[in-house]
Amino acid sequence: xxxxxEPDTVLTLLELLRDQGHQAEGFGSGRExxxxxxxxxxxxxxxxxxxxxxxxxDIARExxxxxxxxxxxxxxxxxxxxxxxxxxxxxxxAAGFDFYLTKPCDPQVLVALVEKxxxx
Numbered sequence: 001x002x003x004x005x006e007p008d009t010v011l012t013l014l015e016l017l018r019d020q021g022h023q024a025e026g027f028g029s030g031r032e033x034x035x036x037x038x039x040x041x042x043x044x045x046x047x048x049x050x051x052x053x054x055x056x057x058d059i060a061r062e063x064x065x066x067x068x069x070x071x072x073x074x075x076x077x078x079x080x081x082x083x084x085x086x087x088x089x090x091x092x093x094a095a096g097f098d099f100y101l102t103k104p105c106d107p108q109v110l111v112a113l114v115e116k117x118x119x120x
Contacts (some may be wrong), residue, residue, distance in 0.1 A: 001042040002026040003033040003059060004079070005051040009103075013046060013110075020111050030054035034062055042074050043117040046110070049080040049092065056080070060096035075117040077110070079103055 002013045002024060010026035017024040025040060027033040030051055037045075045063060049056035060076050078092040081103030089100045099113050 001033065001036065001040060001045045001074075002047075003028075003030065003045065003051075003056070004048040005029060006048070009048065016107050016111065017114065020114075022114060030056070030059050033059055037063060037066065044075045044077065044114050046077045046079060046114075047097075049078055049088070050082040056097075057091060057095040060092070064096040075099075075113070077101065077113055079105055079110075 002010050002017070003026075004010050004013070005028055007028060010028060014024050014026045025036065025042075027036055030047075031054060033045075033047070034054065045059070047056040047059050054062065056078055060078070063076065064073055073096070076097045076099075078097040078100045079102070080088065080100075092100045101110060101113075
């Protein structure tokens, strides 16, 4: 699952992931993504941080709350071009993100992180 309010970013990341054999779906807002989580039950969520509410931090907190203790949560990867300070990374971790990449991110690094969640 890819979440970003920039359509070009969503399309680029979807193409990258699909080229690597992943099923991927994109969402242009946090609100759309939160609805899609119930339908898709994704293994990985790649989300921008700086979006109109709900932003990436809100999405991460909500996903962690939704999944609860009974099922493993998806791997969550934050991507941001605006929030790049070490404090922002700590906030992302506190919200529930597993990894934090700055835009533009290295495609090989992103794919390697997504591969961590691929079922064996």
